[in-house]
Amino acid sequence: MFVSVPATSANLGPGFDTLGLAVDLRNEIIIKPSKFLSISTHGEGSDNPKIKKNTLFLSIFNENYKRLTGRTDNFRFEFHNRIPISRGLGSSSAVIVAALSAAYTTAGVRYNKREILNQALRYEHHPDNITPAVMGGFNVACVEGDRVYSKKRRLPDYLNAVVVVPNRTISTAKSRTVLPKMYRKEETVYSLSRAAYMTALFMSESWDLLRIASKDKLHQARRMKMMPELFEVQKTALKHGAVMSTLSGSGSTFFNLVYEKDAQKIHSALQSRFPQFRVFTLALDNNGVMVKS
Numbered sequence: 001m002f003v004s005v006p007a008t009s010a011n012l013g014p015g016f017d018t019l020g021l022a023v024d025l026r027n028e029i030i031i032k033p034s035k036f037l038s039i040s041t042h043g044e045g046s047d048n049p050k051i052k053k054n055t056l057f058l059s060i061f062n063e064n065y066k067r068l069t070g071r072t073d074n075f076r077f078e079f080h081n082r083i084p085i086s087r088g089l090g091s092s093s094a095v096i097v098a099a100l101s102a103a104y105t106t107a108g109v110r111y112n113k114r115e116i117l118n119q120a121l122r123y124e125h126h127p128d129n130i131t132p133a134v135m136g137g138f139n140v141a142c143v144e145g146d147r148v149y150s151k152k153r154r155l156p157d158y159l160n161a162v163v164v165v166p167n168r169t170i171s172t173a174k175s176r177t178v179l180p181k182m183y184r185k186e187e188t189v190y191s192l193s194r195a196a197y198m199t200a201l202f203m204s205e206s207w208d209l210l211r212i213a214s215k216d217k218l219h220q221a222r223r224m225k226m227m228p229e230l231f232e233v234q235k236t237a238l239k240h241g242a243v244m245s246t247l248s249g250s251g252s253t254f255f256n257l258v259y260e261k262d263a264q265k266i267h268s269a270l271q272s273r274f275p276q277f278r279v280f281t282l283a284l285d286n287n288g289v290m291v292k293s
């Protein structure tokens with residue numbers, strides 16, 4: 001069996017814990033029945049003993065395979081990782097969504113993507129990465145009880161993402177602790193109004209107003225202070241024509257939405273200004289998780 005799951009960029013500025021989209025940078029996992037448990041890891045994280053063990057994937061896969069079949073069986077897992085780890089591109093959501101999709105498929109249980117999404121919420125309690133990882137495209141999502149309610153909009157192929165991946169990680173858990181417990185009404189209204197406006201702009205494909213809609217006062221600047229070069233990354237991307245430029249998830253990656261025709265110019269400007277960081281130009285993804293049994 002083959003599972004492929006995309007990277008995601010959450011928040012998109014003001015849409016804290018609610019907005020996210022998928023990009024075409026995929027982790028792939030090959031799973032085969034085996035007499036013994038065996039794991040091989042290639043690509044991102046393959047030099048890190050903790051990532052190589054992939055306890056996150058295995059614990060979710062085993063728990064759900066047992067829940068669905070009542071059995072524990074052995075498999076061979078081959079992980080091909082392309083999503084940078086702990087960089088704000090939804091690496092943990094990708095693992096969770098892949099593990100659940102793999103467990104349902106190997107168990108031979110029929111499922112739909114909504115089921116995977118609701119199960120994924122048990123492992124990641126905000127829906128802004130798991131929703132596009134499952135569905136692809138741009139998504140607005142909220143949680144009521146133990147369910148995710150979400151709406152997807154497909155993304156056009158004349159837009160690209162230029163992502164700047166710093167050489168240092170920011171863990172989501174740590175990056176949430178730098179945020180205040182309470183917000184002033186003005187900051188809340190500033191971001192809430194832009195998140196609503198941004199959703200309308202994505203739904204109506206009005207890209208040129210995203211520069212205004214993508215501003216935020218809830219989390220970005222507070223988090224970017226942990227890596228001050230990011231202010232310069234944002235300035236450089238906007239100066240060279242990015243449609244919007246936002247901290248990806250909890251950081252450290254910066255996500256820049258660009259017209260395909262401008263992608264190379266923006267990519268080169270960012271790479272030459274920040275040679276120590278990795279820059280990728282990526283298509284946007286409308287498929288979400290894909291499984292071939």
Ligand SMILES: Nc1ncnc2c1ncn2[C@@H]1O[C@H](COP(=O)(O)OP(=O)(O)OP(=O)(O)O)[C@@H](O)[C@H]1O
Binds near residue numbers: 050055173
């Ligand atoms: N390919 C992988 N293999 C094994 N474990 C992984 C893998 N990708 C992510 N993880 C686990 O997820 C953790 C990273 O989660 P974290 O939420 O901090 O980052 P992220 O998901 O990349 O960022 P964000 O949620 O802001 O987009 C890693 O420390 C590791 O435990």
Ligand SMILES: N[C@@H](CCO)C(=O)O
Binds near residue numbers: 250
């Ligand atoms: N909405 C989440 C995304 C990262 O997982 C955050 O900003 O903390």
